[in-house]
Amino acid sequence: MTRVLVTGATTPIGRALVHALLAEPTTELVLAVGAEPDPMPFGARAGARYGYRQVDLTRARELHDLLFADARELGVEVLVHNALHRRARDEGPRVHALNVECTRELLALSERHPTVRRFVFRSASAVYHLDPRRSTLLSEDDPLELSPDAPQKVRDRVEADLTVCTRMGMSRLGIVVLRCAEILTADIGSQLWDYLSSRVCLRPLGFDPMLDLLSLEDATRALALATRSSESGVFNVPGADVLPLSRAIQRWHRVGVPLPGPLLSPLYRLRASAFGMDFRYDLNHRRFHFSAVLVGRRAREKLGYVPSHPIRWPSG
Amino acid sequence: MPLRPSRSRLLSDVLLTRAERQALRNLDFRDAGHGFDVFGFEPDSLALAIGLGRFWYERYFRVESQGSEHLPRRGAAILAANHSGLLPIDGAMIVMDTVRHTAPPRVPRVIGDVFIPLMPWVGTVFSRVGVVAGSPGNFRHLLEAGELVLVFPEGAPGIGKGWKKRYQLQDWRVGHAELALRYRVPVVPVAVVGAEEAWPELGRIDAFHAFGAPFLPIPATPMPLPVRLHVRYGAPIALADRFDDPDDPSAVREAARTVRAAVEELIAQGLAQRKGLFL
Secondary structure, three states: OEEEEEEOOOOHHHHHHHHHHHHOOOEEEEEEEEOOOOOOOHHHHHHHHEEEEEOOOOOHHHHHHHHHHHHHHHOOOEEEEOOOOOOOOOOOHHHHHHHHHHHHHHHHHHHOOOOOOEEEEEEEHHHEOOOOOOOOEEOOOOOEOOOOOOOHHHHHHHHHHHHHHOOOOOOOOEEEEEEEOEEOOOOOOOHHHHHHOOOEEEEEOOOOOEEEEEOHHHHHHHHHHHHHOOOOEEEEEOOOEEEEHHHHHHHOOOEEEEEOHHHHHHHHHHHHHHHOOOOOHHHHOOOOOOOOEEOOHHHHHHHOOOOOOOOOOOOO | OOOOHHHHHHHHHHHOOHHHHHHHHOOOOOOOOOOOOOOOOOHHHHHHHHHHHHHHHHHHOOOEEEOHHHOOOOOOEEEEEOOOOOOOHHHHHHHHHHHHOOOOOOOOEEEEOOOHHHOOOHHHHHHHOOOEEOOHHHHHHHHHOOOEEEEOOOOHHHHOOOHHHOOOOOOOOOHHHHHHHHOOOOEEEEEEEOHHHHOOEEEEEOOOOHHHOOOEEEEOOOOOOOOOOEEEEOOOEOHHHHOOOOOOHHHHHHHHHHHHHHHHHHHHHHHHHOOOOOO
16 A cells, blocks of 8 residues: 655646556555645545645745655655656746755655655656767666756756766665656647647758657556556656657648758747747757657566557547 | 658559568568657668669679578678778668568668768668667667667778778777677678779868768769679678677677678688679
């Protein structure tokens, strides 16, 4: 029987994870945590197995009270940290506070918590440094994007990931970092989702890299498996859809227009300022040129995760 | 840019015989879900390339193949060949030859230089027909997946070796030997005779490094000469039976030397047996 705390519970993946955990008879309790009021009508159905707390995770006091009041009283054993800032265009200390400082604080609090024994962190494949001179297939041991020129979204992701990784083997907690391929769904911060929302998708002329895309269902499953498992470590979570960028545009019924690479960044900046879109070409520049596919062997062998739910591509 | 699969298929249907079409449709490849493998290889694009290459293989270079019985029918293996010509014509002809001489057809995954993905169009087209950028990680993955891998241990210096150095193997890299020992896979030596004279180099611009290229070759002729190419396969070498430790540098160097000697012997046989450049 497991008692789980899930942060980012109002995001699509957070909601899906809460659903999935409550569907398992072995889950004794889910304490969902979000920044907004409880959007889920779970209370009536799940009864005492479900609780919701509205918490601003960037405030250290609220975090402390969440863990040492609610979570302690409820005997939470597993903490799934899934709250990351979604908009790539937002930058600054508040975004950093949610992406990195909150992760650091949650981990520190969990380590001295009387009941929490496991910490699961949802990271992203964006942490990897894409280098065409290295392998197309990214394993957990591949280099991370440590360039100081990387956008804040990437730097934050890498810092949070490393913050959690550095405690592995030194902490009494079982720590899991899931480096998920891009989850192609709305309201989750997917850059590709935003990119594909345009009727016309501009892409670099002469390049058509392979993308690795993860469905919400598979991402949820990976998190649920990591919650239940006793394994610790870093795990890639690849998706069931590996395809060229041009094919993704085609499958989304969009018009792909190849243009010289240097034109794309200013054009997408213009688009963002005109329509308020979130897609940033500078954030995606490398993966729109060079293939990157996650190797999921470790997740398959240790967590039993195999991508099995393809993306629901729009029909006709 | 590779054509959409439907157009590739339509075109390759015109260019290939019914038997070839059937064989290539039944190609055993690891579909990552959308008709491509994880490296971007797409059988429809390969079928088109083979259709387009037919003229070059049969009429222009009139490829003569020997020893194809040494090509492993299944399981991981490494083909190690000499390299020459301004463009990788030798690689293309070995791929066509291997596909033609194996049933069901085996497509050698060519290990290309690491700068290939940096080149617009070239990188994409090469990946669609099965070329993989030559990083150790990619090489390892292909062997683990049981693929037939074609490697040119001379690398780019082989392509730019020039007329005077033809058939003199350049610095022979050892990575293939190490991986052959580590994964206990056989190495099939391959010699291409003719390609080293097919496109003479007038000179080269060493300062040209666009897209990571080591140099820019200047051809002496506007297109390759119609020399006859001879592709010769040697008996597979089980390096793992002769050398133990893939982490022992001297064992790996010795293993690579064994492969090199086998390729040199095949080249010598090919040169001795051919009747002339164009015959």
